Amino acid sequence: MPTNRHIAKAEVDVYAGTLLDALNNNGGMDAVLEGREQYHDVMMFYISHDAFKALFQGADKTPDMRKKRMEEVMSNAHVRPEVSTILGVLAEKDSLAAMPRIYRAFNSLLASKFNTYIVDVTTRVPLDDHLREIIKNKVSADLGGNAILYETVDPHMLGGIIMSANDKRIDASLDTMLNQARSALKKTNDMEVNARG
Amino acid sequence: MAEITAKSIDESLRKQLSDLETSVKSQDVGTVIQIGDGIAIIDGLQAAMAGELLEFTSSETGQKVYGMAQNLDEDTVGAVLLSDVTAIRENDTVKTTGRLMEVPVGPELLGRVVDVLGRPIDGKGPIHTTHTRPVEFKAPGIIQRQGVNQPMQTGILAIDSMIPIGRGQRELIIGDRQTGKTAIAVDAMINQRDNGVICVYVAIGQKVSTIAGLVETLERHGAMDHTIVVAAPASAAAPLQYLAPMAGAAMGEYFIYNGKDGKPAGKDNPGRDVLITYDDLSKQAVAYRQMSLTLRRPPGREAYPGDIFYLHSRLLERAVKLSDEYGGGSMTALPIIETQAGDIAAYIPTNVISITDGQIFLVTDMFYQGQRPAIDVGTSVSRVGGAAQTNAVHKVSGSLRLDLAAYRELRAFSQFGSDLDAATQQQLTRGERMTELLKQGRYQPMSFMQETVAIYAGNKGYLDKIPAKDVVRFRNELFDFMNGSYADLMEDIHKEQKLTDSIIPRLDEALEKFSKQFAPSSDKE
Amino acid sequence: MEHKNNKALFGTGMISAAISTLGFPAFAFAAGESSSTGIATILPNVEETVPMLIAFILLWIILAKYGWPAFSNVIKKRNETITNSLKQAEESRQESERVLAEYKKELADARSEAAEIVAEAKKTGEATRAQITAQAQKESEEMIKKAKAAIEQEKRNAIEELQGSVADISCDVASKLIDQDLSDDEHRKIIERYVKEAGSFHAN
Numbered sequence: 001m002p003t004n005r006h007i008a009k010a011e012v013d014v015y016a017g018t019l020l021d022a023l024n025n026n027g028g029m030d031a032v033l034e035g036r037e038q039y040h041d042v043m044m045f046y047i048s049h050d051a052f053k054a055l056f057q058g059a060d061k062t063p064d065m066r067k068k069r070m071e072e073v074m075s076n077a078h079v080r081p082e083v084s085t086i087l088g089v090l091a092e093k094d095s096l097a098a099m100p101r102i103y104r105a106f107n108s109l110l111a112s113k114f115n116t117y118i119v120d121v122t123t124r125v126p127l128d129d130h131l132r133e134i135i136k137n138k139v140s141a142d143l144g145g146n147a148i149l150y151e152t153v154d155p156h157m158l159g160g161i162i163m164s165a166n167d168k169r170i171d172a173s174l175d176t177m178l179n180q181a182r183s184a185l186k187k188t189n190d191m192e193v194n195a196r197g
Numbered sequence: 198m199a200e201i202t203a204k205s206i207d208e209s210l211r212k213q214l215s216d217l218e219t220s221v222k223s224q225d226v227g228t229v230i231q232i233g234d235g236i237a238i239i240d241g242l243q244a245a246m247a248g249e250l251l252e253f254t255s256s257e258t259g260q261k262v263y264g265m266a267q268n269l270d271e272d273t274v275g276a277v278l279l280s281d282v283t284a285i286r287e288n289d290t291v292k293t294t295g296r297l298m299e300v301p302v303g304p305e306l307l308g309r310v311v312d313v314l315g316r317p318i319d320g321k322g323p324i325h326t327t328h329t330r331p332v333e334f335k336a337p338g339i340i341q342r343q344g345v346n347q348p349m350q351t352g353i354l355a356i357d358s359m360i361p362i363g364r365g366q367r368e369l370i371i372g373d374r375q376t377g378k379t380a381i382a383v384d385a386m387i388n389q390r391d392n393g394v395i396c397v398y399v400a401i402g403q404k405v406s407t408i409a410g411l412v413e414t415l416e417r418h419g420a421m422d423h424t425i426v427v428a429a430p431a432s433a434a435a436p437l438q439y440l441a442p443m444a445g446a447a448m449g450e451y452f453i454y455n456g457k458d459g460k461p462a463g464k465d466n467p468g469r470d471v472l473i474t475y476d477d478l479s480k481q482a483v484a485y486r487q488m489s490l491t492l493r494r495p496p497g498r499e500a501y502p503g504d505i506f507y508l509h510s511r512l513l514e515r516a517v518k519l520s521d522e523y524g525g526g527s528m529t530a531l532p533i534i535e536t537q538a539g540d541i542a543a544y545i546p547t548n549v550i551s552i553t554d555g556q557i558f559l560v561t562d563m564f565y566q567g568q569r570p571a572i573d574v575g576t577s578v579s580r581v582g583g584a585a586q587t588n589a590v591h592k593v594s595g596s597l598r599l600d601l602a603a604y605r606e607l608r609a610f611s612q613f614g615s616d617l618d619a620a621t622q623q624q625l626t627r628g629e630r631m632t633e634l635l636k637q638g639r640y641q642p643m644s645f646m647q648e649t650v651a652i653y654a655g656n657k658g659y660l661d662k663i664p665a666k667d668v669v670r671f672r673n674e675l676f677d678f679m680n681g682s683y684a685d686l687m688e689d690i691h692k693e694q695k696l697t698d699s700i701i702p703r704l705d706e707a708l709e710k711f712s713k714q715f716a717p718s719s720d721k722e
Numbered sequence: 723m724e725h726k727n728n729k730a731l732f733g734t735g736m737i738s739a740a741i742s743t744l745g746f747p748a749f750a751f752a753a754g755e756s757s758s759t760g761i762a763t764i765l766p767n768v769e770e771t772v773p774m775l776i777a778f779i780l781l782w783i784i785l786a787k788y789g790w791p792a793f794s795n796v797i798k799k800r801n802e803t804i805t806n807s808l809k810q811a812e813e814s815r816q817e818s819e820r821v822l823a824e825y826k827k828e829l830a831d832a833r834s835e836a837a838e839i840v841a842e843a844k845k846t847g848e849a850t851r852a853q854i855t856a857q858a859q860k861e862s863e864e865m866i867k868k869a870k871a872a873i874e875q876e877k878r879n880a881i882e883e884l885q886g887s888v889a890d891i892s893c894d895v896a897s898k899l900i901d902q903d904l905s906d907d908e909h910r911k912i913i914e915r916y917v918k919e920a921g922s923f924h925a926n
Contacts, residue, residue, distance in 0.1 A: 005271065047230045047240075048287040100230070100240045101272045123913060125906040134917055142923040158900050161913045167241055168923050169226035169290075172916035174900055178893050179259065185213050185889030186882075206885050222921040322875045323882065419864070680853070681846025714839045 012098055015086060016105035020113070022082040029116075031080065033150060036106065036118065038079045042087060043099045056091050067092035104167075111166070115145040119165040122173075124157040139165060225293045227274065229253065234491040235282045235434045237264060239274040239291050248333055250299070251276050252292045255284040263314070264291070265298050265436065268492050275492050277436035279314065297333065300444045301326035302451035304459070307395070310412055310426040313437045313444045318428060319412070328459075330447040332440060336514035343520040345554075348585045349472060349529045352388030352642020353381060355572045355635040358594035358652055359601075360557055363585030364470050364527035365518025369549055371534045371541060372559030376571050378533045380639055381557065382474040383411065385531065387420040388642035389472060395452045396424040397473040399445035401438050402480030405430045418640055425449075435491075438484035442475045446515045446528070449473045453519060453526030461524075468519060468526020477533035478509060482545045499544045509545075510552050555579035569636060574601050588695035589649040593656060597631065604628025623661075630660035633668035646690045647676050653696075654708050663717045670718075675711055683707045 023035040046052055055073075056066050070091035074084035090096050110116050119139050121127065127135075132149055139147035143166060159174035227241030237253070245251065245266045251274075253262040262285055268275030278285060301315035303326040310319035317324050345363030362368045370378045386396040398415075400408045408428050415421040425448050429441035452469040454462055462468035475481070482505055489502035497503045509532075516530035532553065534546050539561070541550065550556055555578045564571035583591070607624055611617060617625070634655050637643070643651070651672050654660060660668055679687055686703050693700065904912075 044228075044288060104241075104272065123909075125909045125913075127913075128910060131910055131913055131917070134914060138917055138920070139923060158897055159904060159909050159912055160916055163917075163920075163923075164226065165923055167225065167243060168223040169292075170221055170223045170920045170923070172221040172913075172920050174897075174912070175259075178897055181214070182889050182893040184216065185210055185892070186886045206881065206888060209881075209885055210888060221916065221919065223923050321872075322879045677846050677850055678842070681849035682842050684849065710842070713835075714842065 008098075011095075012101045012105045013109070015090070015098075015102045016109050019082060019086045019102070020106055020109050022085075023080070024114075026082060029148065031082075032110070033118065033148065035080050035083050036103075037150065039083050039087075039099075039103060039106070042074075042077075042079065042083070043103055046096060046099060053096075056094070056096055063092045063094070066094065107166075111143075111145060116148055117143050117145050117165050118148050118150050119163055120150050120152065122152045122154050122157065122162040124153070124155060124159050126153050127151055135163065139163075227291045229285060229287050229289045229291060230273070232278075232285055232287060234487075235278050235436060236488075236491045237276045237278055237285065237291070239276055240272065242266070242274045242291060242293055243272075245269060245274050245293050246297065248297050250294045250296050252294055253278070253285045254290050254292070256286065256289050258284060260284045265440075266293075267488075268494070277439075277488055277492070278434065279436055279440070280434075282434060297331050298440070299329040299331050300447050301328070302330045302448050303328045304452075306425045306448055308422050308424065310408070310428055311448075313427065313429050313433070313441045315444070315448070328451060330451055332443045332447050334447060334450060334515065336511065337517050337519065337523075341517075341519055341523050343518055343525075345518050345581045345585050347470075347518075347527070348582075348587050348645075349385075349394075349470075350388055350392075350587075350642075350645055351381070351385035352644070353384055353570060354637055354643055354648050354651060355570055355574070356381070356385075356557060357586075357643075357645065357648050358590055358635075359574055359598045360555065360572070360577050360579040361582035361586040361590070362529065362531075362555075362579060363518070363582045364529050365516060366555070366579070366581055366585075367513045367516045367530040367532065367553040368579060368582070369532050369534060369553040369556035370559070371536060371546060371550070371556050372571070373536055373539055373561050376559035376561055376564050377569060378535070378559055379411070379476055381559075381570055382476060382531050382533065383414060384639060384642055386415065386424060386472065386474070387418045387640060389423060390419055394423070394470045394472050395449065396420070397427065397445045397449040397471060398424060399427045399429075399442050399473065399475045401429050401441050401475065401477060402431050402433075402484065403428075403476070405432065414640070435484040435487040438481060439488055442478065442481055442512050445473055445475070446512060449528050450515065453517070453524070453528050456524060462519070462526055463524055464522060466524060468524030470526060471528040473516070473528060473530050475512075475530065475532045477535050478549060479535045479545050482509070501544060505545070506548050506552075509549055513549075513552050554581045567636070568632065569638075572635075574598060575605070587645045587649075589690055589693075590645050590652070592696055593649055593652040597652065601628060601631060604632070626661050627655075627658070629665050630668050631655050633665050634660065634672060636669055643676075644691075646687045647679070649690060649696070650675065650679055650687075650704065650708075653704060657705070657708065659708055659712045662712070663715065667717050671715055674715065675708075678711045678714075679707065682710075 019035065019039070020032065023031045027034075055069055067088045071084055071088045074087060079087075086102075087096075090099065090102075107118065110118065117139055119135065121135060127149070135149060136147040139145075147165070157173055157175060158178070160172050160177065161170075162173050163170045225242055225244050227239040227245075229237050230240045231238040239251070242251070247266060247269055249266045251264040251266055253264055254260075255262065260281065262278060262281050264276040264278045266274050266276050276291070300313070301324065305324050305326045306315070309317055309321060309324060311324070312318050315324070315326070342365075345365045347364040348357075349362045349364045349366065351357055351362060356362065360368075370381055372378050382398070386398065389396055398411070400411070405428075408426070408430060412421065412426055415424055415426075425445070427441055427445040427448065429438040433441075449471040452471050454468060456462045456466035456468060458466065460466060482501060485505060485508060486496075486501050490496060490500065494502050497505075513530055513532060516528045518527040519525055530553075532549060534549050536543065536546055541547070541558070556576075558573045558576040559571050560573045561571070563569075563573065604624060604627070607621065608628065611621070611625060634651060654672075654675060660671065663671055683703070686700065686707060689700055689703075690696070696704070
């Protein structure tokens with residue numbers, strides 16, 4: 001990565017734009033969603049697994065080796081070719097550390113280019129159309145654009161909903177609420193004890 | 198007395214429940230992408246402020262862990278974890294709280310031992326404070342201050358007479374390990390027993406057993422009631438050790454910016470006086486160095502980060518004597534620095550020496566010669582305290598420093614030859630007695646009246662007639678005598694604060710009387 | 723006066739002594755001749771008497787001229803020595819009387835001083851004792867206060883603990899109920915409500 005921040009930012013934008021355009025051209029919004037999810041998974045895996053990181057680090061690895069290795073791994077994981085290619089280039093240029101930045105740039109490009117926000121929604125039970133409508137309306141009202149829901153069903157959750165979009169998160173899960181209630185109830189009120197004493 | 202009834206608990210629960218906030222707000226959320234050494238690198242959190250409190254949620258236990266945003270990079274935030282480091286893993290979520298790091302403050306903390314976040318660790322139950330103050334607080338400016346003009350009595354004869362400390366001053370206590378640095382601070386705190394000064398003791402990187410012993414000592418001497426002990430023991434994470442002095446300062450600042458009634462201090466609502474001890478800042482510097490290195494900040498001299506000077510200067514600048522307009526409260530700081538083999542030219546000691554208003558230099562040699570407190574009078578100074586010294590003490594100890602310096606020089610010379618004229622001999626005798634007079638046991642603070650009387654007796658030559666080994670006994674018996682037979686005279690000195698023409702003859706008379714009845718010990722060795 | 727009388731007394735003694743000395747040879751002669759004649763023994767013999775008288779007068783003159791002054795000097799000196807000794811004796815007697823008085827006075831002073839010191843010491847002791855008593859009193863009061871505070875604190879802790887467990891149990895019960903008893907539709911209703919109540923994505 002270059003040291004000049006503007007150049008670095010431009011580079012990140014190029015990666016993100018290329019990925020977005022490629023996905024959109026090859027399969028529309030569905031592909032964009034799918035590619036984004038796959039990219040996100042790879043990114044998180046890369047961040048949290050040192051062994052995977054180590055595959056691409058060290059002076060003994062040539063750019064070709066890195067690229068080949070990345071594409072190999074990606075094809076085994078059945079990642080969309082667009083994502084795989086971008087990651088390959090990143091590996092070749094030894095810029096894998098920029099993945100989170102590219103992801104963020106991707107999301108903001110999505111918002112600015114297509115006026116579309118992707119909302120990650122986690123619930124205990126699958127959403128029905130009525131709920132989807134309500135959520136989309138809320139997001140449109142808040143952010144002023146189309147909303148695409150990316151739904152996850154988590155049966156371990158007690159209930160309620162967690163929504164995140166635009167780097168913001170609304171945690172309205174029953175788990176969190178119960179925890180809040182629990183800690184509030186545990187707070188004693190000394191004044192009261194004294195007053196009665 | 199409160200009875201434990203189902204009803205009371207029920208009431209309490211209902212009240213809490215009614216206060217429960219149920220609305221859900223959107224939050225800035227990031228994820229931990231790297232963690233280790235108590236440092237978390239967080240992806241996201243673009244809106245985080247420098248020094249903002251972050252809330253980490255452990256995905257495994259649901260436990261909340263707090264951290265502080267330190268390095269704000271373009272797309273990551275470097276944060277230090279303040280409590281359970283092991284609970285947080287990669288991919289855990291982090292929320293901003295919109296608050297800078299704050300600690301609970303208030304009179305409820307008095308008599309308690311708390312950790313850096315203000316949580317009790319003395320087993321005396323929870324603390325319910327109503328106020329919080331930011332850990333980082335900008336020191337007051339020129340308008341809000343006034344010069345140091347009130348003495349901060351330490352009760353230690355050598356200090357109060359020759360290195361006087363004023364309220365609002367920053368006086369460094371510096372010396373090797375085991376030279377009695379903490380003892381001076383503790384004695385000074387014990388001496389504030391009955392004069393309404395609030396003490397804050399910040400223990401940084403010490404053994405928990407040491408801290409427990411210190412708390413026990415303070416309790417035994419009745420000094421704990423007006424004291425807050427902030428403990429960041431050696432087992433605490435480096436960020437906590439780094440934050441401890443600032444947290445202690447924040448807890449102390451509550452008292453100077455608020456009157457006794459808890460309302461902001463002003464002209465009609467005087468602020469309180471606070472004495473804060475940072476024990477010790479060299480350990481804080483080490484903790485900060487560790488934190489900075491793990492945050493990958495560039496190292497400077499002795500591998501300390503570049504802003505280590507600023508760290509200490511902004512901390513010590515918070516010591517203040519507020520103008521009367523702002524309540525006239527004061528915070529006197531006694532930072533402690535441990536030197537290695539007496540090397541005061543090392544990085545941190547020179548920094549802190551240049552920041553403070555003077556230093557009390559403790560020397561190993563003197564300590565082992567039995568001269569305790571082992572204060573090196575030659576190198577110890579107080580740059581502003583003289584203005585605040587009590588008039589009586591100031592008058593009698595005017596030339597004490599110089600006399601003792603001359604004595605030391607003379608003594609060094611007289612070791613070579615034995616032929617001394619009477620005047621020299623006299624000077625040696627006087628110097629020896631005066632040096633002896635400055636010896637003082639632990640936990641035996643003197644009032645300024647006693648200090649005045651002791652030095653006055655020395656100046657008038659009453660000590661020259663008795664053997665040097667009897668000086669301390671003479672002094673202590675003199676105090677008893679004065680308390681018993683001349684209590685009114687002591688009271689007058691206390692009232693006048695100086696030696697008036699009416700007091701001096703009475704003092705002479707009392708000394709004459711006492712020196713007659715004093716029985717020197719026989720010279721059998 | 724006494725002095726002068728003494729001197730005169732000494733003078734007459736001396737003269738009579740000298741006369742008796744001069745008289746001895748005459749008696750010796752007289753004793754030698756008393757065996758020859760009866761009455762003559764008691765009558766002066768002119769032949770002997772005149773030269774004797776002359777000799778006596780001569781001796782008297784010589785002695786008066788040279789002997790007496792020397793003798794008188796010795797007497798005078800002796801007289802002086804004795805007078806001086808007497809004077810000195812008197813003086814030392816007076817001195818010793820003075821010293822004695824002084825010592826007596828000092829002794830009395832020392833006694834009163836000692837009494838004073840004892841009183842002083844007593845006073846000091848008294849004050850110290852009062853101080854210690856007050857201190858002990860204060861300490862015991864403080865101890866009681868602290869013990870009371872500790873009891874109060876214990877109580878508070880117990881309440882807190884109890885309240886905490888009540889909170890825990892109720893939350894656990896609530897989560898159990900929600901977990902088991904809510905149908906999917908009920909869940910969706912909750913979600914709907916929360917989404918409507920939730921704050922904006924835009925605001926901070």
